[in-house]
Amino acid sequence: MTATYLKICKQRFDPEAEHKAFREVINGAGAIVAFTGLVRGEGEDLTLTLSHYPDFTESQILEIAKTAETRWPITGWRILHRVGTMQAEEPIVFVATASRHRRDAFEAADFLMDYLKSEAAFWKSESVAGKTRWIEPRAQDITDKKRWAD
Amino acid sequence: MIEILFFGRLGDASEALRVELPDGVVDTDGLTIWLSAKNSFLAAELQKSGNRIAVNKTIIAQNKSLKRGDEIAYMSPLSGG
Numbered sequence: 001m002t003a004t005y006l007k008i009c010k011q012r013f014d015p016e017a018e019h020k021a022f023r024e025v026i027n028g029a030g031a032i033v034a035f036t037g038l039v040r041g042e043g044e045d046l047t048l049t050l051s052h053y054p055d056f057t058e059s060q061i062l063e064i065a066k067t068a069e070t071r072w073p074i075t076g077w078r079i080l081h082r083v084g085t086m087q088a089e090e091p092i093v094f095v096a097t098a099s100r101h102r103r104d105a106f107e108a109a110d111f112l113m114d115y116l117k118s119e120a121a122f123w124k125s126e127s128v129a130g131k132t133r134w135i136e137p138r139a140q141d142i143t144d145k146k147r148w149a150d
Numbered sequence: 151m152i153e154i155l156f157f158g159r160l161g162d163a164s165e166a167l168r169v170e171l172p173d174g175v176v177d178t179d180g181l182t183i184w185l186s187a188k189n190s191f192l193a194a195e196l197q198k199s200g201n202r203i204a205v206n207k208t209i210i211a212q213n214k215s216l217k218r219g220d221e222i223a224y225m226s227p228l229s230g231g
Binding site for chain 1: 155157158161162204223225226227228230231
């Protein structure tokens with residue numbers, strides 16, 4: 001039985017607490033890989049606002065995670081993604097995977113992140129000194145995702 | 151009634167709409183043309199590449215027929231993480 005958990009968070013979350021909660025449910029795993037994405041910058045006058053498409057976003061991520069479950073023998077995954085407005089250094093995404101051996105957890109987490117960056121239904125805008133612009137996937141994000149094509 | 155949602159850049163161009171299926175509009179291509187005629191700011195955004203359309207929360211790859219009660223979402227390129 002794979003331990004699964006997905007949450008779209010309107011409020012700030014604590015990656016350490018999520019890691020601990022994940023560790024408690026992945027009986028028998030020999031490896032956990034956890035990735036935390038942060039809003040880049042250091043005390044800058046910058047805010048990031050993320051929106052999503054309720055239900056659609058969640059069901060899409062569940063599909064992506066199911067694909068990961070079929071490709072790697074993972075015993076669990078945990079995904080949290082922020083929406084709303086956040087500032088530099090705040091956690092924006094948390095992805096953890098667990099498996100009996102490390103390689104599967106590394107690859108599954110990498111795969112999940114590449115898909116979240118370019119395929120999950122989130123929209124991100126950045127405001128700096130009162131100027132707002134939409135952020136769209138970089139060419140690198142698209143290339144990263146293509147690494148996983150069969 | 152149909153419900154039309156706009157996300158990302160497209161959300162700057164239009165509020166969500168709840169309207170009767172317009173006369174003569176039978177599919178998503180027709181709806182896109184109808185929306186473009188109503189709102190020139192939206193028309194410009196809809197022409198940009200990388201947008202996606204979902205009908206009842208399923209992404210469509212080609213023109214799809216519409217009926218009363220459908221939820222159509224116009225989405226600009228996605229950017230998570």
